[in-house]
Amino acid sequence: MWSKNTETHSRALLVVIDYEAAIHFWKVDKFDFVVCMSAYIGVIFGSVEIGLVLAVAISVIRVLLFVARPQ
Numbered sequence: 001m002w003s004k005n006t007e008t009h010s011r012a013l014l015v016v017i018d019y020e021a022a023i024h025f026w027k028v029d030k031f032d033f034v035v036c037m038s039a040y041i042g043v044i045f046g047s048v049e050i051g052l053v054l055a056v057a058i059s060v061i062r063v064l065l066f067v068a069r070p071q
Contacts, residue, residue: 022061 025033042051
């Protein structure tokens with residue numbers, strides 16, 4: 001399962017992450033940060049499809065909660 005290139009892949013993933021955007025999400029809206037991190041974790045430990053499904057599902061739950069309890 002693990003190859004010799006695992007270390008190289010890990011380094012490549014760390015370079016691709018836009019930390020400034022994640023920090024911006026955290027400062028602006030913490031729920032958007034949760035969506036961003038869930039998508040990232042889903043992609044890392046699963047696949048692109050799993051990450052996308054996680055992000056969309058959490059976003060839909062957020063919309064449903066907002067509609068159910070308007071301010």
